[in-house]
Amino acid sequence: MDLAGLRVVKAVADTGSVSRAAEALHCVQSNVTARIKRLEEELGVDLFLRLSRGMEPTPAGRVLAGYADRVLRLVAQARDAVAEAAGRGGRLAVGSMESTAAVRLPPILAGFHRDHPDIDLTITPGPTETLLAEVLAGRLDGAFVGGPVAHPDLAAQPVFEEELVLAEPAAGLTRESARHTLIAFGRACAYRGRAETAMREAGRLPFRVMEFGALDAILGCVAAGMGVTVIPRSVVEREPWRDLLAPRALPEALARMPTQFVRRADAIETGGMRAFLEAVTDPARFGSPAGRMPAPLAGATVSPTSRTGLNGLTAAC
Structure with missing residues (x-):
């Protein structure tokens, strides 16, 4: 053998x-x-x-x-x-939800690459369930996923908390049926279940779902007035979407979504992984398009906004 x-x-x-x-x-x-x-x-x-x-x-x-x-x-x-040990840096394969990769990771990766240029780091985007399977199979060293994670073979470390919002086109929906159209990732996405619950609680029944595999495709279709989506506020507030999308607050139970970094529990922590985790958990390395520091999970608070509730949202749409 x-x-x-x-x-x-x-x-x-x-x-x-x-x-x-x-x-x-x-x-x-x-x-x-x-x-x-x-x-x-x-x-x-x-x-x-x-x-x-x-x-x-x-x-x-x-x-x-x-x-x-x-x-x-x-x-x-x-x-x-x-x-x-030989000074050649090593390798890291990390997975991430697309929204996290688009908004949260750039400043982290910039700092990490500056401090550790010899480490070969690759980022693979994907939905939460797919990323969890890849970590369990050992094809990824770790991944940023959404929601709580409870698995005996995984170690999960909270890194920050997102505020999910209902995003609609700033210019208004093109037709009445668009109010009942949810534009989202597939069911493997951690945000999908929250989005469907939001549609039900808003009374937008029956609703249909248009699935896309890319974040910019989802946001572009919403901006064009084809429907609505549920997405982190940090995504809506970056350019160019801040002028094209209108974020509406969700009830706190739906809005709070933790982002966790998961690894296999039996994995040996290399120096490269240790350095990467230090970059991720150091608040000084975080940044956001809106100039706000994303709060760590333990002390996270939802951004102060006027909350009309989903019933009020329905009436306003």
Whole structure:
């Protein structure tokens, strides 16, 4: 049993197919099949069931795939730790919600890059549920996600709290039906559930949802009068959206949304990750387009605005 064999086991278990595993590993299918057969002979057990629809791990295969996942993550962490010790900086793969990446991260990343230019940092945007899965799978070292997180394999650190608002076009909606059109990310987004609750509490029933995969596409469609969305106030207050969108306050129970940085609980904290967390949690590194400092989660307060409530919102729209 070697690392190459463990990579094959994990790839087949993750993809459920020899062909997809070979594609992920950039090798031919015969190599994948031969590796699996060799491991099965070595261990004296069947690792996968050969089905018409693909490959399914046996109980023994699931156990080995779990160990393979842990071993390969430790190898990657060891490689990064050695690179750091040798003064080569190391690597960090971080995920983020699009709104966080657009508004909160630029000043943090600027300071981090200035202080640690040798660390190879990549940022992958995505919705919360997808990012959580990527962290659990070890493909991301950590991620900024929305809402409370409770998972035995994850460590979550609150970083700041957003105020969600109902964003409408400053120029007004183009038609009555637009009041009942929610423009949003897919259901994997942490804000989606809050947005649907806001529509129901506003009495905008029935409502339809237009899904988009990019933040600027959502904001552009709202600005054009096609519908409404629920988004952090910090996004609405940046250019060019501050002149194109009208933010309306939500009840506090819907408005408060914590942003947390999550990592695997069993991950070894590298120097690069430690430095990144220091940059994230140092309030002096935060900035916002409106010139306000986003409050840390523990002491966060919703921006003082006149609150008409959702029923009042409906009447005003």
